Amino acid sequence: MDAKGGLHVLVSFDMESDIGSWTNEHRGVAEGTGPILEVLAGHNVSSTFFYTGASVLACPESPAMVEAAGHEIGCHTLYHESVGPPIFNVPGLTPLLPEEVPHRLARATELIEEQTGVRPVSFRAPRGWASNQVLESLDRLGYLVDSSYMAYFHGEHLLPYHPSAQDWRQPGQLSILEVPLFADFTVESTQNDMRDRDQWPMLRTRDGTALADSIMRGARALWADGNPALACIYLHPWEFVEMPRVLDTSEARIEFKEFLWKHTGQVALDELGTMIAQLADAGAQFHTLRDFHDVWVSRYEKANWNCNMTTQQWVVPRSDVIAEVAPVIAAAHLPVPWPAGCGEFPLPNPHE
Numbered sequence: 001m002d003a004k005g006g007l008h009v010l011v012s013f014d015m016e017s018d019i020g021s022w023t024n025e026h027r028g029v030a031e032g033t034g035p036i037l038e039v040l041a042g043h044n045v046s047s048t049f050f051y052t053g054a055s056v057l058a059c060p061e062s063p064a065m066v067e068a069a070g071h072e073i074g075c076h077t078l079y080h081e082s083v084g085p086p087i088f089n090v091p092g093l094t095p096l097l098p099e100e101v102p103h104r105l106a107r108a109t110e111l112i113e114e115q116t117g118v119r120p121v122s123f124r125a126p127r128g129w130a131s132n133q134v135l136e137s138l139d140r141l142g143y144l145v146d147s148s149y150m151a152y153f154h155g156e157h158l159l160p161y162h163p164s165a166q167d168w169r170q171p172g173q174l175s176i177l178e179v180p181l182f183a184d185f186t187v188e189s190t191q192n193d194m195r196d197r198d199q200w201p202m203l204r205t206r207d208g209t210a211l212a213d214s215i216m217r218g219a220r221a222l223w224a225d226g227n228p229a230l231a232c233i234y235l236h237p238w239e240f241v242e243m244p245r246v247l248d249t250s251e252a253r254i255e256f257k258e259f260l261w262k263h264t265g266q267v268a269l270d271e272l273g274t275m276i277a278q279l280a281d282a283g284a285q286f287h288t289l290r291d292f293h294d295v296w297v298s299r300y301e302k303a304n305w306n307c308n309m310t311t312q313q314w315v316v317p318r319s320d321v322i323a324e325v326a327p328v329i330a331a332a333h334l335p336v337p338w339p340a341g342c343g344e345f346p347l348p349n350p351h352e
Ligand SMILES: [Zn+2]
Pocket: 014, 016, 021, 076, 080, 125, 126, 127
């Protein structure tokens, strides 16, 4: 491992309803929390668990177990609602109006504090769909960390930064710290949305060794540029409980794609342990988001570390990414609030 930086791994769990929140059930939260905590305890790893208000109400014993085990309780909105513009197409999901965002985030924060006794200071937007309004609201509510920046999509930052109030995807003056979600830019993408560079759901669709290898490739590239290495990864409790392939509702029968249910349950638990063990052998330090905030600010920012990705070979031109994804989103006929200046959509972006 590089002596200058280090390898910081943030394993986090988005505590939501089952199968990407396509269902209203919380079997993952109810049945998955205990086994996940066992794996983490076996490797002495601290994690952040981002709860929706709904999951706390459905399974109050889950955050109680997480808190008792010394992990962090974060916030993942009230109902897994969309608080920012989409970066991929999900039918029936329309983002909140920008003026609704501050109230929703305030209520989610209060509810989690009321129910768990812990005021969350770390946040992740459902599906990573954040916005300027989200970041401003979180900053005002006293959050220390947002971890919604999907590096595979936005493509510019792999290391933390303090976002701009005018464009949360760029560095600026807000005091909250944005911690990007790991993506592997050494992979040649074959998908139009670049999602095959994302770390999720590689733990299950490939295995823990593949994910650890991907993180190490990313680490070596960051070290080569004189940076510390960071891999913030997101997982979900329902991945660690065997999930059905089909959802029958009163109006539709939904057949899930294989990547949503493949190797959910015991295989995923085993692979989580394998990934953690391999990264620990490589010298990784594991942190909660809250604790990593302090590490980053005290160790790296105060040393005037260059927090921006500058290596051209790693930077994905955002306009290219947007050009690839725009037709997918436009095809859904959603009133997509898209960043100003992209020129792809007829509607103004209310989030700007
Ligand atoms: Zn989520």
